[in-house]
Amino acid sequence: MYDFDLVLPASVAEAAAAMKADGAQALGGGQTLLPTMKQRLASPEVLVNLSGLSELVGVSSASGTLSVGGATTHAQVASEASDFPGLADLANHIGDPAVRNRGTIGGSLANNDPAACYPAGALGAGATIVTDKREISADDFFVDLFETALEEGEIVTGVNFPIPDVSNYQKFVQPASRFALVGVFVARFGSTVRVAVTGASNGGVFRWSDAEAALSKDFSADAVNGLAIAADDLIADLHGSAEYRAHLIGVLTRRAVQAAS
Amino acid sequence: MPKITMNINGRDMSAEVENRTLLATMLREKLHLKGTHVGCDTSQCGACVVHVNGKAVKSCTIFASELDGATVDTIEGQANTDGSLNVIQQAFQDHHGLQCGFCTPGMVMSAAALLKDNPKPSEAEVREYLEGNICRCTGYQGIVNAIMAASGQDVPSVAAE
Amino acid sequence: MPDGGIGAPTKRREDTRFLTGRGKYTDDITPQNTSYCAFARSQVANGKINSIDTSQATKMPGVLAAFTGEDFVEVGSNPAGWLINSRDGEPMKEPKRPVLAHGKVRHVGDAYAAVVAETLEQAMDAVEAIEADIDELDAVVDMASAVADPGTLVHDEIETNICFDWGWIEDNRAATDEAIKNAPHVTTLELVNNRLVPNALEPRASIGEYDPGTGDYKLTTTSQNPHLSRLLVSAFVLGIPENKLTVLAPDVGGGFGSKIYHYGEEALVLAAAKKLGRPVKWTATRTESFLSDAHGRDHVTKIELACEKDGSFIAFRTETLANVGAYLSNFSTATPTFLHGTLMAGNYTVPNVYVNVKAVFTNTAPVDAYRGAGRPEATFSLERVIDKCARELGIDPVEIRRKNFIKKDQYPFATAAGLEYDSGDYDALMDGLEKVADFAGFEARRAASAKEGKLRGLGINSYVEACGIAPSNLVGILGARVGLYDAATVRVNPTGNISVMVGAHSHGQGHETAFPQIVADMLGVDAQTVDIVHGDTSKIPFGMGTYGSRSLAVCGSAVFRATEKVIRKATLIAAHMLEDSPENIEFSDGVFAIKGTNKTVGFGDVALKAYIPHDYPIDAIEPGLEETAFYDPANFTYPSGAYASEVEVDPETGKVTVCSMVALDDFGVVVNPMIVTGQVEGGLAQGIGQALLENGVYDENGQLLSGSFMDYAMPRADDLPSFVVDHSNETRCTHNPIGSKGCGEAGAIGSPPTIVNAVVDALARGGHDVDHIDMPVSPSRVWAAMNP
Structure with missing residues (x-):
């Protein structure tokens, strides 16, 4: 690992100031960044540690919105997001217990790994990502593989999730990494349904609009039957072909609808 | 280099570290606590699990320099004060929960974290909790039995007294 | 049977150190003044090395030395241990396997250079400053095409990608073909047995040390068979006399075969330690393990x-x-x-x-x-x-x-x-x-x-x-270049406790617990008084190590035979003490007795007598109670x-x-x-x-x-x-x-x-x-x- 300067800010304002430095990068729980740095595949010159900022930690719920601080760990979301059980359950199956004790929601969303779980939760729930500068809707946030709408130096300070009437996340694990080979998050708000898919696409997390339309008319597993998703732009690797992933998207969507609560 | 002080296994310990020094590296190379092992570079094998401020974390995936003032528990601090094996350690011996011993420190620390939160886990809960700890020797059977036994539940005995 | 003898589910004594963080694995050992080694490894699967320039790397902070394949052209090659002949009687093709790649790199991860520095990070930084001019060539990956279309060769000098074409048993071939041709039913299946990466949880690691005062070398390494490693380094690779090289395999975190073999990194740290006069340590990252451990x-x-x-x-x-x-x-x-x-x-x-x-x-x-x-x-x-x-x-x-x-x-x-x-x-x-x-x-x-x-x-x-x-005579006929016996020394100490030096190496198998059960069973003593010494060539007899599920069957049999020898000698001493002839002495449950009498002497007293031979028939019985057996299975x-x-x-x-x-x-x-x-x-x-x-x-x-x-x-x-x-x-x-x-x-x-x-x-x-x-x-x- 290359060495770097470490900034331990006392406030978001201090963090934002530190992020102005050349080569600065925010450090959340580090559960993805550190392995990347160990392999010398990333070489930030300055790391701005957000995980110590208490103002970025916490889960609260009011008027149909669940707000999660950007530096809140997966473990804390899993245990405290009881008003949004679909999200709590998603958080409770990220990585493993030790990873969940360090990894943060802000870090996960800012990294936008194409096989990560949180992007599916945020996009599926139609969340709003709050930064030190603005609010970005999830529909605009996830741009491409490992690419988001965040600007240089911008910090994810929190995420506001509209709490769906029912929701569920189905994760089919890649057996080595335990990331999602395919993950599908389904959320119903009244008669509107959102379906977000992770793990499957070369372009990162995406919404399956055909399924959303069908489920908005008829929120049942059968409504998805017969819908197919094109394999063309899906990931093919040693764990599964594009066709297999396309098939799994359908299976997992049906299961998520069935399990939604 | 910053000087970092942590309370480790009940004692304040300090070391000068680079920013890039991992907690596992500080424990092993600066403080000579070699019981914490490093078995991979992708934060998956779990041989390096320790407790930071009471929570299980992978010490190979956290910078020491983030942890000034933290409380850290490692395998070296797990035995009873008279030096005898604690309940979990003893159960690992009684149920043949280790072979080469390399994953063992992380397994014991993960087991301790599990039983703190869930004193009577089911076998399925034990297996699921160990998702982040790889053992290549035991097939996990002895480990699962040991953790069940340590939680006071009945499992077949395998070792003689 | 005494408690803890053969058949007892005795708790493992080695567990205590592993459960308390007191195991001692190679990477846990850092001799004074240790320097650190990192390797430059090929990014391409097949490549011609035009030049490797380490001049910038050696100027980097903390760098002590850099090595390339050029530095090892004069030394030997890491050999195959078994000669296979093809069906036509031709011996297998056996290309040289150098310490560091020379001329060509042949797989991703093939090490072509190494840097030793004051710290590991400095060594890794310097590896990045090595300028390697390597032309990438087409890679031979798929076996069927490697055989069918040998346009691309892994080893140019052997003119084929086939190492050998072996038939077993060639004399049965015609009869088998005929039987299949005439059979009422034939089932055919084509299948793949997938490549596996052993992934012992402890990555490989090696420490080389050299004492300029004595000329002695020491290699501490993650080995399943320290004597075999010593033999390979001494006789085939570096030419260090065996009596000047100690190989120590301390606690080893699993092997599953992958730590049987000698690897170039072991030779490198020894050669570097000699050159620098300092201990040189290398520990694989998991990535290096994937690329360079035998699959x-x-x-x-x-x-x-x-x-x-x-x-x-x-x-x-x-x-x-x-x-x-x-x-x-x-x-x-x-x-x-x-x-x-x-x-x-x-x-x-x-x-x-x-x-x-x-x-x-x-x-x-x-x-x-x-x-x-x-x-x-x-x-x-x-x-x-x-x-x-x-x-x-x-x-x-x-x-x-x-x-x-x-x-x-x-x-x-x-x-x-x-x-x-x-x-x-x-x-x-x-x-x-x-x-x-x-x-x-x-x-x-x-x-x-x-x-x-x-x-x-x-x-x-x-x-x-x-x-x-395995039986040495049989495997010798079949092409093995080593014997496959094992060895044990049973040393009864003067006060009656026992040290057993064994050629097998325990890296999870529990020898420290199981071998004493054999000795305790035979001698009628408490197993806790028997200790096993393994993994150090300066202490143990020449054994072939642990693989092929052989430790108990072969080395355990050597322990058994050596213990029998101890009993035979102890019987002579007991006969002397009991003033009767050895034929009249029987031994059971730790006690020697004159048959049919109540005249007895305990094993401990006999052991003490062996070391305090004041009234001892020295011309008939040597002092001491220590026996070695080499066991070669039938x-x-x-x-x-x-x-x-x-x-x-x-x-x-x-x-x-x-x-x-x-x-x-x-x-x-x-x-x-x-x-x-x-x-x-x-x-x-x-x-x-x-x-x-x-x-x-x-x-x-x-x-x-x-x-x-x-x-x-x-x-x-x-x-x-x-x-x-x-x-x-x-x-x-x-x-x-x-x-x-x-x-x-x-x-x-x-x-x-x-x-x-x-x-x-x-x-x-x-x-x-x-x-x-x-x-x-x-x-x-x-x-x-x-x-x-």
């Missing part, structure tokens, strides 16, 4: 089974391409041949067997013995084709096996593959399996699974393997087993869940049943891993796609069921003194075909016409097979 398996096989319509076997014939990777690792030529072809008769009385193996060089990491080494490949091919044959003929898979089993009154049995099995009772194992695995209740469980929308299948398997390697040992597994297949996703795994094994006499159970369970996990999860995959350019724990899937606790393990069906090994056969690899041999048989059974019962799925039987492959 396992990687066979492509066509197997044919010829039989009567009633399922009576007439002949087995196989054609296999076996990947040896870019260089010959030390046991790589024995693994696909004498550890594989010789087992191709399985548990059966089949009269004709012929095995053809072509070993193929490719631009991939070397492939060598990994837990089971050749026998899992043989068992998998055989037990899969038998299942397919049974299905074709409509015969129950248990019945077709029973019909062809060697019966218990037929031992010793000479198989058509050239081995003589000494003992076994395969019907008894199958009888037991039917009960323990509750075959009778399967249909009800299948129906219950069906209600949940799952397809349930039952797979069974029989195996016999050859371990306890035959292999032949553990066998019957396994069953039930799986559920999720028809929507193809995911396979292992619901049960039952293993009944015959290991002969069991010394510590707790340890044996643990060995089986670990083997089962690795075998299930091979069957369902693990896959070493290179792309067409020779890049390792599954090169980290992010992509190479190993079983976690929640991938596995609770195992049922039973080793109560003992038939003694007839030719070693303990009667033990060996248990370390059984689980990894017996479980892969069991699992695949179960998956195919589940699909067949679900109405899917699938007769084989290659391992790993991943969800995606199962789904593809169900949706052709």
Whole structure:
């Protein structure tokens, strides 16, 4: 690992100031960044540690919105997001217990790994990502593989999730990494349904609009039957072909609808 | 280099570290606590699990320099004060929960974290909790039995007294 | 039997240090003034080295020295330990394997330079400053094309990618061909035995030390066999006299075969330590382990089974391409041949067997013995084709096996593959399996699974393997360049406690607990008074180490023989003390007595007398009580087993869940049943891993796609069921003194075909016409097979 300067800010304002430095990068729980740095595949010159900022930690719920601080760990979301059980359950199956004790929601969303779980939760729930500068809707946030709408130096300070009437996340694990080979998050708000898919696409997390339309008319597993998703732009690797992933998207969507609560 | 002080296994310990020094590296190379092992570079094998401020974390995936003032528990601090094996350690011996011993420190620390939160886990809960700890020797059977036994539940005995 | 003797499930004494963080593994050791080594490794699978410039690297902060292949052109080569002759009598092709790549790099991860610096990070920084001018060449990856189209060569100087083309038994070839041609039924199956990466949890590590004052070298390293490593470094690679080199293998965090071999990094740290006059340490990252440890398996096989319509076997014939990777690792030529072809008769009385193996060089990491080494490949091919044959003929898979089993009154049995099995009772194992695995209740469980929308299948398997390697005279005839005996010294100390120095090395097997049980049993002493010394060539007799499930059967037998010698000498001393002739002395439970009298002397008093020989017939009996035995087995040992597994297949996703795994094994006499159970369970996990999860995959350019724990899937606790393990069906090994056969690899041999048989059974019962799925039987492959 290359060495770097470490900034331990006392406030978001201090963090934002530190992020102005050349080569600065925010450090959340580090559960993805550190392995990347160990392999010398990333070489930030300055790391701005957000995980110590208490103002970025916490889960609260009011008027149909669940707000999660950007530096809140997966473990804390899993245990405290009881008003949004679909999200709590998603958080409770990220990585493993030790990873969940360090990894943060802000870090996960800012990294936008194409096989990560949180992007599916945020996009599926139609969340709003709050930064030190603005609010970005999830529909605009996830741009491409490992690419988001965040600007240089911008910090994810929190995420506001509209709490769906029912929701569920189905994760089919890649057996080595335990990331999602395919993950599908389904959320119903009244008669509107959102379906977000992770793990499957070369372009990162995406919404399956055909399924959303069908489920908005008829929120049942059968409504998805017969819908197919094109394999063309899906990931093919040693764990599964594009066709297999396309098939799994359908299976997992049906299961998520069935399990939604 | 910053000087970092942590309370480790009940004692304040300090070391000068680079920013890039991992907690596992500080424990092993600066403080000579070699019981914490490093078995991979992708934060998956779990041989390096320790407790930071009471929570299980992978010490190979956290910078020491983030942890000034933290409380850290490692395998070296797990035995009873008279030096005898604690309940979990003893159960690992009684149920043949280790072979080469390399994953063992992380397994014991993960087991301790599990039983703190869930004193009577089911076998399925034990297996699921160990998702982040790889053992290549035991097939996990002895480990699962040991953790069940340590939680006071009945499992077949395998070792003689 | 005293407490803690043979047969007791004694708790492991080594656990105390491992459970308290006091184990001492190679990377835990940092001698004073240690420097650190990092390697520059090839990014390309095949490349011509034009130049390697280390001048910038050596100017980097903290750098002490840099090495390239040029520095080792004058030294020797890391050899293959076994000479295989091709069918035409020609010896195998044996290209040089240098300490650092020279002229060409031949696989991704092939080390071509090394830097030693004050700190590890400085060494790693300096490696990046090495300027390597390497022309990438086309890579040889796929074995079939490597053989068919040798336009690209891994080793230019041998003009082919085929290392050898081996026939076993060549004299049986014509008869086997004829039998298959005339057979009423022939079942053919083409299959892949997937490449595995051993992934012992402790990465390899080595520390070289040199004392300029004495000229002594010391290598501390992650080895399963320190004397073998010393022999290779001394006699073949660096030419260091053996008496000037100590090899120390301290606590080792698992091996599974991958730490048998000598690797270039070991030679490098020794040479660097001499040059710098300082200790030099290297510890692999996991990435380096993936790229440079010897991998396992990687066979492509066509197997044919010829039989009567009633399922009576007439002949087995196989054609296999076996990947040896870019260089010959030390046991790589024995693994696909004498550890594989010789087992191709399985548990059966089949009269004709012929095995053809072509070993193929490719631009991939070397492939060598990994837990089971050749026998899992043989068992998998055989037990899969038998299942397919049974299905074709409509015969129950248990019945077709029973019909062809060697019966218990037929031992010793000479198989058509050239081995003589000494003992076994395969019907008894199958009888037991039917009960323990509750075959009778399967249909009800299948129906219950069906209600949940799952397809349930039952797979069974029989195996016999050859371990306890090996009789030196036999393996010598077969091409081994070493003997395969082992050695032990039993030293009774003056006050009666005992130190036993053994050639075997324990890296999880529990020798420190099990070997004392043998000595304690024989001497009638408390096992806690017996300690084992292993892993240090300066302390132990010359033994060949631990692999091939040989520690107890071979080294344990040496311990037994040395203890017998101690008893014989102690009997002479006791006779002197009791003033009678040795023939009149009997020894039991730690007490020497004149037969038929109550005149006795205890073992401890005899030991003390041996070291205080004040009134001692020195001309008749030497002082001291210490004996060494070298034990060379008369035959292999032949553990066998019957396994069953039930799986559920999720028809929507193809995911396979292992619901049960039952293993009944015959290991002969069991010394510590707790340890044996643990060995089986670990083997089962690795075998299930091979069957369902693990896959070493290179792309067409020779890049390792599954090169980290992010992509190479190993079983976690929640991938596995609770195992049922039973080793109560003992038939003694007839030719070693303990009667033990060996248990370390059984689980990894017996479980892969069991699992695949179960998956195919589940699909067949679900109405899917699938007769084989290659391992790993991943969800995606199962789904593809169900949706052709």
